[in-house]
Amino acid sequence: MRPLASIGMHFEGGMRVPKIGAWLENYEPKVILAAFDERAHLRIQTIGKDGNILLEKDVPTNTPLTIPWPGPGDYFVEASVGAKPTAKIVQILSWSQLMIVPVEQPESIRVGEWDISGALIRLVNEAK
Numbered sequence: 105m106r107p108l109a110s111i112g113m114h115f116e117g118g119m120r121v122p123k124i125g126a127w128l129e130n131y132e133p134k135v136i137l138a139a140f141d142e143r144a145h146l147r148i149q150t151i152g153k154d155g156n157i158l159l160e161k162d163v164p165t166n167t168p169l170t171i172p173w174p175g176p177g178d179y180f181v182e183a184s185v186g187a188k189p190t191a192k193i194v195q196i197l198s199w200s201q202l203m204i205v206p207v208e209q210p211e212s213i214r215v216g217e218w219d220i221s222g223a224l225i226r227l228v229n230e231a232k
Contacts, residue, residue, distance in 0.1 A: 110185045110188045111138065111139040111141075111144055111185045111189075111190050113138070113183050113190050115133035115134065115194070116133060116134050116136060116168055117133050117134050117168070118131045124195070124197070125195070126195035126196060127196050128199065129196055129197065129198045129199060132194075132196055134169055134170055134171070135171055136166070136167070136168050136169070137163065137166070137183045138165065139185050141165060142165060143163065144162065144163060144165050145160075145161070146161060146162075146163045146181075147159065147160045147182045147183070148160075148179055148181050149179065149180050151178040151180050151193065158171075158179070159172070165185075175198070177196060178194070178196075180193055181193070181194055
């Protein structure tokens with residue numbers, strides 16, 4: 105038995121942005137190419153007008169690969185073993201692109217005379 109695809113791609117590490125699925129600048133993911141072959145061809149290029157190829161080379165499989173991501177942007181990551189490719193898009197955001205979302209209903213816990221809400225600790229009579 106053999107899987108239908110001869111190569112798989114996933115990412116590990118970095119810091120993901122919740123609900124967006126992007127990574128933060130300076131905390132990008134490592135790429136792991138899962139395959140039975142010892143090496144695979146990896147190609148990474150920017151998405152946009154220029155479409156610059158950032159990396160194109162044969163790399164080892166089944167091991168985390170540190171990629172020299174140039175910064176915020178969208179990247180097309182393609183890997184192949186023979187004629188069977190797989191591809192994914194990686195989005196990297198700058199910290200300035202993050203939006204602060206207000207908390208709709210703050211959660212707190214009461215411990216004796218103290219009200220604890222995240223890092224804020226107040227006496228119950230001060231909490232109101």
